Amino acid sequence: xxxxxxxxxxxxxxxxxxxxxxxxxxxxxxxxxxxxxxxxxxxxxxxxxxxxxxxxxxxxxxxxxxxxxxxxxxxxxxxxxxxxxxxxxxxxxxxxxxxxxxxxxxxxxxxxxxxxxxxxxxxxxxxxxxxxxxxxxxxxxxxxxxxxxxxxxxxxxxxxxxxxxxxxxxxxxxxxx
Amino acid sequence: xxxxxxxxxxxxxxxxxxxxxxxxxxxxxxxxxxxxxxxxxxxxxxxxxxxxxxxxxxxxxxxxxxxxxxxxxxxxxxxxxxxxxxxxxxxxxxxxxxxxxxxxxxxxxxxxxxxxxxxxxxxxxxxxxxxxxxxxxxxxxxxxxxxxxxxxxxxxxxxxxxxxxxxxxxxxxxxxxxxxxxxxxxxxxxxxxxxxxxxxxxxxxxxxxxxxxxxxxxxxxxxxxxxxxxxxxxxxxxxxxxxxxxxxxxxxxxxxxxxxxxxxxxxxxxxxxxxxxxxxxxxxxxxxxxxxxxxxxxxxxxxxxxxxxxxxxxxxxxxxxxxxxxxxxxxxxxxxxxxxxxxxxxxxx
Numbered sequence: 001x002x003x004x005x006x007x008x009x010x011x012x013x014x015x016x017x018x019x020x021x022x023x024x025x026x027x028x029x030x031x032x033x034x035x036x037x038x039x040x041x042x043x044x045x046x047x048x049x050x051x052x053x054x055x056x057x058x059x060x061x062x063x064x065x066x067x068x069x070x071x072x073x074x075x076x077x078x079x080x081x082x083x084x085x086x087x088x089x090x091x092x093x094x095x096x097x098x099x100x101x102x103x104x105x106x107x108x109x110x111x112x113x114x115x116x117x118x119x120x121x122x123x124x125x126x127x128x129x130x131x132x133x134x135x136x137x138x139x140x141x142x143x144x145x146x147x148x149x150x151x152x153x154x155x156x157x158x159x160x161x162x163x164x165x166x167x168x169x170x171x172x173x174x175x176x177x
Numbered sequence: 178x179x180x181x182x183x184x185x186x187x188x189x190x191x192x193x194x195x196x197x198x199x200x201x202x203x204x205x206x207x208x209x210x211x212x213x214x215x216x217x218x219x220x221x222x223x224x225x226x227x228x229x230x231x232x233x234x235x236x237x238x239x240x241x242x243x244x245x246x247x248x249x250x251x252x253x254x255x256x257x258x259x260x261x262x263x264x265x266x267x268x269x270x271x272x273x274x275x276x277x278x279x280x281x282x283x284x285x286x287x288x289x290x291x292x293x294x295x296x297x298x299x300x301x302x303x304x305x306x307x308x309x310x311x312x313x314x315x316x317x318x319x320x321x322x323x324x325x326x327x328x329x330x331x332x333x334x335x336x337x338x339x340x341x342x343x344x345x346x347x348x349x350x351x352x353x354x355x356x357x358x359x360x361x362x363x364x365x366x367x368x369x370x371x372x373x374x375x376x377x378x379x380x381x382x383x384x385x386x387x388x389x390x391x392x393x394x395x396x397x398x399x400x401x402x403x404x405x406x407x408x409x410x411x412x413x414x415x416x417x418x419x420x421x422x423x424x425x426x427x428x429x430x431x432x433x434x435x436x437x438x439x440x441x442x443x444x445x446x447x448x449x450x451x452x453x454x455x456x457x458x459x460x461x462x463x464x465x466x467x468x469x470x471x472x473x474x475x476x477x478x479x480x481x482x483x484x485x486x487x488x489x490x491x492x493x494x495x496x497x498x499x500x501x502x503x504x505x506x507x508x509x510x511x512x513x514x515x516x517x518x519x520x521x522x523x524x525x526x
Binding site (some may be wrong): 072083085086106108109112118 | 342402
């Protein structure tokens with residue numbers, strides 16, 4: 001059998017290519033196979049690269065990582081390493097400990113400096129100053145404005161709950177699954 | 178507005194106007210956004226994808242900034258329609274694959290397009306003619322804010338907008354500028370320029386986006402980093418780089434005109450001659466020859482044809498456009514004949 005590409009040398013390498021679900025068999029000589037292989041290296045996908053970057057963590061953390069799972073969408077860290085894509089926004093929180101270094105390697109920084117959504121900007125305001133909220137609560141109680149005080153108390157509770165959730169995620173709690 | 182109306186319409190980015198439009202074809206910004214808590218498209222089931230599609234379509238209908246936009250569900254389009262939209266740069270090639278529960282939303286001037294359920298729930302894109310990223314940013318920022326009044330996006334204070342792929346996290350922004358650099362290619366300086374661009378963490382692509390080869394001297398340059406800088410900083414960085422490339426291209430053009438004018442005029446005129454007279458022409462040859470004619474136009478060697486006509490020819494000679502104009506499927510050979518006919522018609526003086 002002669003090489004499918006040059007048609008001159010005998011084919012010694014047999015290759016099966018799958019592109020968009022279409023299977024294609026190629027029979028190549030050694031020289032053309034080498035050229036083809038260089039071409040295939042260039043197509044080496046982004047997900048492979050990302051998986052490679054994430055791989056850095058492996059030696060000491062393998063056990064912890066293997067049980068890590070996003071509570072919102074059930075994507076595991078192992079899934080992420082395989083496909084190079086996160087499952088949902090909450091994955092970032094669930095895998096925070098490992099994604100921080102990864103983002104830093106990709107972007108050279110892991111701190112967002114761009115715009116903040118209008119909605120979150122509003123929601124952030126009370127969150128920024130827990131101390132202020134506590135002070136306000138104190139004042140409301142002193143002034144016997146109990147309805148207002150209850151509202152502020154709920155805000156504080158909500159904030160604390162969120163904070164502890166975030167802390168847990170930072171620790172990469174293996175029980176989070 | 179229907180899909181077939183687009184064919185009689187020049188996309189904003191092809192108008193050949195705007196700053197530095199001799200060298201810069203178009204500028205484009207895209208933002209990646211996802212709905213809070215809902216799995217990203219690749220990880221979502223059919224029901225969640227439908228939900229996203231419905232939420233986004235309903236929202237777009239209410240947003241004033243997108244009053245004239247039309248929602249095209251990809252499931253309703255045939256493969257030719259989809260290819261047509263890809264050729265017009267209104268959606269990506271990837272988006273056209275496996276079209277279930279996907280949509281593309283396009284405004285009537287083809288400045289704004291939103292891909293729904295591509296790699297992220299929303300991929301908002303704004304295009305302008307010429308070197309104009311700041312204008313793109315102003316438009317897209319307004320649209321993003323308007324959508325955000327109705328939708329909650331996945332966002333973290335530390336890491337910004339959360340995207341399916343960590344390479345887009347942060348601003349979720351990619352700014353791209355499409356350049357026509359024939360003189361840098363002809364004077365064999367282009368590889369040096371491209372190598373320098375890669376070192377500065379920018380990427381270069383061909384005319385049709387991700388994974389395409391640069392052909393006919395067209396190069397699309399965009400930022401790679403999306404986290405750690407503000408949107409304006411990223412845009413200023415791209416602009417700084419593009420300005421230098423424009424200067425190099427201009428110097429190369431001047432050098433060629435002063436040292437090699439006859440050679441250049443010969444190539445330009447021969448290219449123009451083939452385009453005006455050919456009866457069978459491939460897409461590849463068309464792009465290469467049009468590139469030369471565009472250069473001749475920029476340098477005042479060809480005066481009786483404008484940039485807009487040339488820009489339009491780049492697009493309407495693409496396979497899906499030819500078939501849309503003809504109103505039926507055409508084989509590759511039939512397309513080469515039709516392509517030549519359209520070019521002759523448009524270049525008739």
